[in-house]
Amino acid sequence: MKKFFIIICLLIFTFIVGCKKNSESDDVEKFSNLTLKFAYYNEGKLLEFDTIIYENEAGNKYLVNEIQYFISDVILHKSNGENILIDEWKDIHYIDTDILSTQTWKIPDKLTPGNYNSISFTFGISEAKNHSLMFLNPPERDMFWPEYLGGGYHYMKLNGKWLSDENTINPFDFHLGIGQIYHSYPDSITGFIQNYFEVNLPSSSFELIENQTKEIEISMNIENWFRNPNIYDHDVYGGDIMQNQEAMNLACENGHNVFTIKIIN
Amino acid sequence: MKKFILFSLAFSLLLIITFCNKEKITEIVHQPTPYEIEIPFGFPTVLNIPDDNPMTVEGVELGRFLFYDGRVSGRSHPDSLMSCSTCHKQENSFECGINNPDFPGGFTHGIAGKPTPHVMLPLINLVWNHSGYLWNGFISNENPKEDYRNIEDLVWMGIIAEHEMFSDTVRAKNLIQNTSGYPELFLKAFGSETITVKNISKAIAQFIRTLISANSKFDRYMRGEEQLSPSELNGFVLFTTEEGADCFHCHGGYGNPLFTTNLFYNNGKDSSFTGEYEDFRDRFHISGDPMDYGAYKATTLRNIELTGPYMHDGRFATLDEVIEFYSHHLIWSPYINPLMHHIANNGVQLTPNEKIDLKAFIQTLRDDDFLTNPKFSKPEFFPDGMK
Numbered sequence: 001m002k003k004f005f006i007i008i009c010l011l012i013f014t015f016i017v018g019c020k021k022n023s024e025s026d027d028v029e030k031f032s033n034l035t036l037k038f039a040y041y042n043e044g045k046l047l048e049f050d051t052i053i054y055e056n057e058a059g060n061k062y063l064v065n066e067i068q069y070f071i072s073d074v075i076l077h078k079s080n081g082e083n084i085l086i087d088e089w090k091d092i093h094y095i096d097t098d099i100l101s102t103q104t105w106k107i108p109d110k111l112t113p114g115n116y117n118s119i120s121f122t123f124g125i126s127e128a129k130n131h132s133l134m135f136l137n138p139p140e141r142d143m144f145w146p147e148y149l150g151g152g153y154h155y156m157k158l159n160g161k162w163l164s165d166e167n168t169i170n171p172f173d174f175h176l177g178i179g180q181i182y183h184s185y186p187d188s189i190t191g192f193i194q195n196y197f198e199v200n201l202p203s204s205s206f207e208l209i210e211n212q213t214k215e216i217e218i219s220m221n222i223e224n225w226f227r228n229p230n231i232y233d234h235d236v237y238g239g240d241i242m243q244n245q246e247a248m249n250l251a252c253e254n255g256h257n258v259f260t261i262k263i264i265n
Numbered sequence: 266m267k268k269f270i271l272f273s274l275a276f277s278l279l280l281i282i283t284f285c286n287k288e289k290i291t292e293i294v295h296q297p298t299p300y301e302i303e304i305p306f307g308f309p310t311v312l313n314i315p316d317d318n319p320m321t322v323e324g325v326e327l328g329r330f331l332f333y334d335g336r337v338s339g340r341s342h343p344d345s346l347m348s349c350s351t352c353h354k355q356e357n358s359f360e361c362g363i364n365n366p367d368f369p370g371g372f373t374h375g376i377a378g379k380p381t382p383h384v385m386l387p388l389i390n391l392v393w394n395h396s397g398y399l400w401n402g403f404i405s406n407e408n409p410k411e412d413y414r415n416i417e418d419l420v421w422m423g424i425i426a427e428h429e430m431f432s433d434t435v436r437a438k439n440l441i442q443n444t445s446g447y448p449e450l451f452l453k454a455f456g457s458e459t460i461t462v463k464n465i466s467k468a469i470a471q472f473i474r475t476l477i478s479a480n481s482k483f484d485r486y487m488r489g490e491e492q493l494s495p496s497e498l499n500g501f502v503l504f505t506t507e508e509g510a511d512c513f514h515c516h517g518g519y520g521n522p523l524f525t526t527n528l529f530y531n532n533g534k535d536s537s538f539t540g541e542y543e544d545f546r547d548r549f550h551i552s553g554d555p556m557d558y559g560a561y562k563a564t565t566l567r568n569i570e571l572t573g574p575y576m577h578d579g580r581f582a583t584l585d586e587v588i589e590f591y592s593h594h595l596i597w598s599p600y601i602n603p604l605m606h607h608i609a610n611n612g613v614q615l616t617p618n619e620k621i622d623l624k625a626f627i628q629t630l631r632d633d634d635f636l637t638n639p640k641f642s643k644p645e646f647f648p649d650g651m652k
Contacts, residue, residue, distance in 0.1 A: 050556055065556065065603045132520055137309040138395065138527075144520020146505035146513055153520075159603035171603035173507070173514075186508040239606025240507040 031110035032208035034086070036074070037217045037264065038095045038103045040067065047222055049097070052163065056226040058233035062162035062172070064222060068096045068143060069156035071199075071218075072129065074121040078114065086111075092125055094140045102139070113210040123255055124155025124176065124196035149242060150178030150192040158225070162234040172239050174225065176252060179245035186243055193245055195252045204261045215264035224258040225251060295456035297321035300471070302392065305479030306488050307522045309393050312474075315415050318467045320474060323454040327447075328472030331465055333643045336444060338376065338424065339436030347376045347430050349423065349469065352385060355641050358568035359388035359476065363582065370582070371574045375428040382428065382546055384579035387572050389565060389635070391416060392474040396527045400561045400577040401548050416473050420466035434462040441465065446648025478567050478635035479522075486629070487519060493629060500626025503619055507606075510591065510613050510623050514604045515563040524630060525565040529557060530602040533595035534576065558600040567630045584627065588620050 040047035042054055042064075052063040072092040076084045085091065086107050096102045124130075130152035135141045143153040158174040179193035201218070208214055226232040230250040241247040300320035304310055314320060331337055332353075335346025352373050353359040363371040374380045383400050391398070397405035398419060408414050412421075423429045424437050441447050441460050448458035455464045483501075485491035493501065503509035505518045515532070517524040529548040531538070538547065538559035548560035561577045575581040581590065592615045595601075595608045607613045615623060635641070646652060 133307055135520075136307065137311045141309065141521050142526050142528075144513075144518065147519045148502050148505055151519075161603060164609070168597070168609070169599070170609045171601065171606040173603060173606050175507075186506065239609055240511070242507045 029110070030113055030210045032113045032210060033213040034076075034107045034109070034111055034208065035213055035215045036093075036105040036107065037215060038105075038220070039217050039262075040064075040097065040220050040222060042222045044221075052161065052169070054223070056223060056234075057231045058226065058235070060162045060226075060234045062160055062234065064158065064160040066097050067156070067158045067220070068094070068098075068139070068154075069123075069158075070094055070125055070140075070143065070153065071121045071123060072125050074119065076111070076119055077117045078112075079117050084109075084111070092129065094143070096139055099139060111208055113208045115207050116205060118201060118204045119206075119216070119261065120198055120200045122196055123199050123252075123259075125153060126196055127194045130178070130196070145177040145242075148189070149180055152178060155196060158222075165235045170234075170239060172234050173241075174251065175240070175242050176248055176255075177242065179248050180243060181245070182243075193249075195248050197252055197255060199256060199259050201259060201261045206263055217262040217264055219260050219262055221258055221260060225254050228254055228257045230254055295453065297323040297454055300325050300475070302474070302477070305477070305484070305522075307519075308390075308479060309523070311395070312392050313395050313415070314392065314474065315417065318417060318470060320471050321454060323450070324468050324471040325475050327450045327454045328468035328470070329641075330447075330450070330644055330647055331441070331469050332472050334441075334647055336440050337437055337465065337469075338430040339432040339434075339438075339440050341440060345376065349420075350643065352429075353388050355638075355643075356636055357387075357571045358478075358636065360385040360572040362571065363573040370579070372579060373428075375426065375431050377427065377431050379428040379431070383577040384574055385572070386562075386564060387568060388473050388476050389478050389567055390523055391476065393523055394527045397529075397551075397562070401546055401551050402529060402562060403546075403551055416470040417463075417466040420469045421462050424462075438462050438465065444647075444649050446650070450648055476635075476641055478632040480634040481567060481632040482629040483626075484522065484632070487522060494625070496622045496625045497629050498626075499619075500622035500624070501629075503615070503623050504626055510588075510615060510619070511607060512566075512591070515602075516566050523565060524567050525563055527562060529560040529562055530604065531557070531559040531598070531600045532563070533597070533601045533605050533608055534580070534590070535559060536596050536598050538598065538600055556600060556602075559598070560600070560602070566627055568632060568636065570628055570631055571636070584624055585620070588615070588623055592620065 047064060049064055052061055054063065055061050070092055074086050076086060078084065086109050093105050094102055132144065132147060132151040135143070135153065140153070143157070145152050145154050155176040159171070160174070161169050161171050164170045176195060179195050180189045181191040181193065182188060183190050206214060206216065230253055232250055232254065237244065237247040298321055300322045302312060302320065333348055333350045335348040335351070338347045340346060352361045354361055356362070361368045361371055361373055365371060368374065371384060372380060373385055386400065396402060398416065404413055404415065404418055406414050412418050421434055424432050424434050438460050447460065451460050451464055452458045454468060482491060482493070486493050505513040515526055515530055517526065535542065538544070548557035549555065570584055573582055575587050581587050591612055593612045595605060595612045597608050601608055
């Protein structure tokens with residue numbers, strides 16, 4: 001009879017163990033979550049679209065219609081010198097002012113609580129990763145950069161309009177991506193220039209607290225694209241710059257000072 | 266005792282299997298064969314197929330009959346038949362064509378003569394459109410009304426619209442129900458011989474989703490199977506450069522072989538879009554965004570040489586006229602899309618040779634396989650044996 005009892009117990013035990021979903025390990029690790037949000041400012045105020053209320057350093061009055069861009073390889077720098085690449089399998093993130101869902105990036109990684117010194121990321125996509133046809137679906141797909149001009153994807157499209165020195169409101173497409181070296185412009189390209197750059201966010205130290213989700217906003221301060229250290233004048237560079245390395249270079253130098261962070265909570 | 270142990274082990278295993286398996290085993294009434302859409306090279310992988318209308322071989326076959334059968338209009342007199350294919354013709358990329366004797370100049374009208382509000386759109390690669398059907402994107406998942414969201418809905422709309430079949434759905438459904446051969450096909454595709462407008466719509470939508478073009482000369486160039494001529498290559502460079510013809514931001518290229526973003530832009534055709542010039546079917550009347558006055562979908566340029574007249578209102582009869590327009594005749598307005606930055610010079614200012622090359626490139630987007638694919642063509646006989 002004892003044997004019988006043991007067998008019944010065994011039976012129940014097998015049943016319970018067998019049904020238990022994925023058996024998670026028992027040692028409870030301590031971790032925190034991180035969510036990145038993306039926002040746009042001009043002279044410290046939230047950006048208003050489609051209204052010509054802004055004036056840049058060069059004196060161009062302008063409006064912004066839409067902004068679409070990639071950041072990639074976001075790295076959290078810990079105080080102990082450790083660098084953590086976040087969301088390793090989705091290391092390129094697309095942000096679009098017309099698509100709300102792109103403006104929040106919930107990082108799936110379980111991060112170690114503690115103090116972090118700073119955040120850095122690549123503006124655009126590095127040469128090693130910027131391959132044509134890696135995004136087959138919209139909206140990322142529509143960022144493709146033509147093969148002839150270097151291939152891969154636009155780092156950014158910032159589309160707007162400005163009041164030109166001829167007093168007409170003209171469109172500008174402030175598009176950044178791979179630049180070209182021309183033998184004779186606009187034909188015979190002899191080489192390409194990778195314009196992506198690393199952004200080290202100033203004063204971006206933060207603390208991750210156990211079992212909490214930290215929300216950090218990455219803010220794009222539009223006026224700086226046209227101001228610091230180079231004064232960018234739409235009347236000089238005109239409506240399009242994808243084939244104008246000089247203009248893209250000025251813009252990318254300014255790009256180092258465009259992003260700041262804000263700890264939301 | 267050993268037997269008993271073995272038995273209890275087996276029994277517990279059985280218990281585990283039975284109770285852990287959540288899926289209900291339902292009785293299978295009908296089992297249509299799934300229809301797989303193969304994704305061509307470079308094409309998007311995400312398809313716009315509603316959950317309640319999965320693609321099946323039987324559904325597609327039925328949809329093809331219905332697409333071509335004039336009795337879907339609920340009329341059987343030979344003079345008053347109208348089917349989807351009366352206007353949507355395969356040889357013209359499923360538009361009516363500019364030389365169609367029934368629709369002079371390519372301007373379509375309904376069975377009773379009422380003109381369609383805009384000219385036609387092709388039925389091509391629509392399974393990859395996620396941002397709205399029709400020139401203004403009215404039919405989309407964002408539409409608050411459930412009956413206005415996908416290709417299915419354009420079927421019942423086509424049956425009742427005054428500028429199309431101008432009929433009613435009850436007549437349509439009854440006539441198909443009473444046409445021999447159809448009830449069996451509905452049974453195979455949807456599990457019931459009772460025909461509903463919903464199932465008619467589903468079948469036709471499934472057929473339309475199979476209309477895929479991915480074998481133009483340019484596709485073969487992309488896949489490394491064929492070379493473009495020097496003129497075509499130069500046209501390709503013009504198409505995809507800002508200092509050239511600057512078409513790619515809206516109409517695609519190597520990175521977007523659909524040759525449309527399926528998005529909406531004001532491309533600078535007129536100076537006024539409000540007041541007496543307002544078109545109540547432009548994008549603004551869908552999105553409510555003032556920047557969308559006079560904006561329409563940038564259509565695909567695949568097979569474009571066969572789908573004149575051009576623009577939503579058919580204002581241009583030929584591709585040459587379109588190229589002239591983008592080259593020299595853009596018109597400024599506050600609503601012009603920022604991507605039309607060449608407005609500052611009234612256009613992209615192509616030279617005569619560049620215009621020839623650009624056109625030669627656009628013609629590499631013609632897909633003869635698509636235009637003659639027997640799977641897309643009119644069936645020889647309808648289910649009741651009628652021709």
